[in-house]
Amino acid sequence: MIKFTSFFKIIFCILTIVFVFALYQNWIKNATQHLGQQPSSYAMESGGDARSDVIQTLSAKVKEVVNYSASIMGELDAAKDKIKFLEQKIETMNQRIPKKFPTVKFKNYRTKKRILVTGGAGFVGSHLVDRLMLAGHEVIVVDNFFTGRKRNVEQWIGHANFELIHQDIVNPLFIEVDEIYHLASPASPPHYMFNPVKTIKTNTIGTINMLGLAKRGTARILIASTSEIYGDPQKHPQEETYWGYVNPIGPRACYDEGKRVSETLSYAYAKQEQVDVRVARIFNTYGPRMHMNDGRVVSNFILQALQNETLTIYGHGNQTRSFQYVSDLVDGLIALMEANYTQPVNLGNPNEHTIQEFAEIIRHLVGSKNDIKQIKAVEDDPQRRKPDITRANKYLHWKPKVSLEDGLQKTIAYFRDELRISLKGQSFSNSAWIDNVNDRIPHR
Numbered sequence: 001m002i003k004f005t006s007f008f009k010i011i012f013c014i015l016t017i018v019f020v021f022a023l024y025q026n027w028i029k030n031a032t033q034h035l036g037q038q039p040s041s042y043a044m045e046s047g048g049d050a051r052s053d054v055i056q057t058l059s060a061k062v063k064e065v066v067n068y069s070a071s072i073m074g075e076l077d078a079a080k081d082k083i084k085f086l087e088q089k090i091e092t093m094n095q096r097i098p099k100k101f102p103t104v105k106f107k108n109y110r111t112k113k114r115i116l117v118t119g120g121a122g123f124v125g126s127h128l129v130d131r132l133m134l135a136g137h138e139v140i141v142v143d144n145f146f147t148g149r150k151r152n153v154e155q156w157i158g159h160a161n162f163e164l165i166h167q168d169i170v171n172p173l174f175i176e177v178d179e180i181y182h183l184a185s186p187a188s189p190p191h192y193m194f195n196p197v198k199t200i201k202t203n204t205i206g207t208i209n210m211l212g213l214a215k216r217g218t219a220r221i222l223i224a225s226t227s228e229i230y231g232d233p234q235k236h237p238q239e240e241t242y243w244g245y246v247n248p249i250g251p252r253a254c255y256d257e258g259k260r261v262s263e264t265l266s267y268a269y270a271k272q273e274q275v276d277v278r279v280a281r282i283f284n285t286y287g288p289r290m291h292m293n294d295g296r297v298v299s300n301f302i303l304q305a306l307q308n309e310t311l312t313i314y315g316h317g318n319q320t321r322s323f324q325y326v327s328d329l330v331d332g333l334i335a336l337m338e339a340n341y342t343q344p345v346n347l348g349n350p351n352e353h354t355i356q357e358f359a360e361i362i363r364h365l366v367g368s369k370n371d372i373k374q375i376k377a378v379e380d381d382p383q384r385r386k387p388d389i390t391r392a393n394k395y396l397h398w399k400p401k402v403s404l405e406d407g408l409q410k411t412i413a414y415f416r417d418e419l420r421i422s423l424k425g426q427s428f429s430n431s432a433w434i435d436n437v438n439d440r441i442p443h444r
């Protein structure tokens with residue numbers, strides 16, 4: 001089938017030929033008339049064959065017209081390419097911008113809250129934002145996009161209940177809200193070690209700014225603390241009354257101590273300024289929307305297994321972790337914010353595995369037969385970690401619901417898609433990135 005543009009080209013060529021022919025006819029006619037009227041003078045002036053002059057001029061004109069048509073054709077081709085490119089762009093944008101927002105619950109002015117989520121475009125933050133938006137609240141996200149991504153919250157951009165502010169919380173923010181979920185901080189070891197001073201500033205100055213905001217607006221504030229405040233724990237499992245065992249000058253200190261100060265600040269503001277605080281000690285969490293370059297064990301192992309690469313264990317692999325799925329954590333954060341309980345609460349899944357076992361589980365679920373190899377251990381790597389969740393159970397009636405297998409299946413499916421997307425565009429080498437991280441984090 002002839003395409004419209006090819007058809008157009010043919011018509012254009014025919015018209016050009018007809019036009020040239022008509023021009024030629026007209027020229028000959030005029031020239032003959034001219035010759036007929038003044039044959040002798042014309043012949044004398046030209047000093048040669050007048051007809052051949054006319055033909056020469058005519059062929060020059062024809063050349064001009066042909067060149068002109070060729071340049072028009074070139075421009076047409078370029079325009080066609082540009083239209084194709086723009087059509088593809090519109091198609092991609094149409095796929096990414098939802099035609100319709102997810103349905104949110106209706107809340108009246110008494111029950112609807114204005115909620116600020118710092119770090120709301122990050123992995124955990126964006127899942128929390130989804131839940132709060134679906135519940136019908138007004139949500140304001142503040143993120144500096146160091147590890148967060150607009151893509152994580154794009155489903156809400158343009159919604160009347162949603163606002164996205166690009167700001168670093170190290171700089172003060174002046175808004176009025178009812179609740180603050182303060183999640184802003186890099187959480188993956190390679191990310192928080194990347195710029196330790198910045199990590200400390202975020203967790204100290206950033207937390208002071210948020211506590212100040214809570215104080216001025218009498219908002220309730222939930223601080224995202226971490227299992228890392230227990231350091232390399234001497235007590236197992238870790239209950240909230242355990243004070244921890246942290247190296248204050250080690251490579252992890254910027255995060256561990258930063259979060260410890262964050263907790264200290266929260267209770268100082270609670271005591272001195274009557275700020276209504278909640279403190280969640282978050283244990284290892286995984287799930288969709290983790291960054292491809294996250295660098296934590298779940299994303300590293302899954303990406304290695306999916307790309308037929310060797311799974312790399314830092315150290316002997318006997319160190320343990322207990323992994324919770326992100327939706328369980330979000331349930332816990334909301335339950336804690338709503339509860340009438342102000343002491344720190346562990347939020348984690350007590351299902352404990354060695355890292356060696358964990359590598360084998362992931363390899364099995366991905367269905368790969370890659371090797372698992374041990375490389376140098378990282379400095380100050382906590383050797384055992386498992387939350388005691390008695391407190392969360394008692395005061396929040398919370399316990400994790402998602403099994404490791406179900407959670408990992410969902411996460412593997414997510415990373416499979418991410419790989420497909422990234423391989424379509426720009427190539428992504430996780431192994432190269434992991435090598436880079438291995439060089440950056442201090443090994444023993």
Ligand SMILES: O=c1ccn([C@@H]2O[C@H](COP(=O)(O)OP(=O)(O)O[C@H]3OC[C@@H](O)[C@H](O)[C@H]3O)[C@@H](O)[C@H]2O)c(=O)[nH]1
Nearest residue numbers: 187189226227283284296297300312313314319355381
């Ligand atoms: O590729 C890898 C990555 C990590 N690991 C090991 O796997 C274990 C878990 O490491 P991760 O980097 O996932 O996370 P960590 O437990 O060290 O820190 C995490 O703790 C709890 C949270 O608050 C934070 O998200 C994060 O700091 C460590 O022993 C680490 O050495 C590997 O063996 N291979």
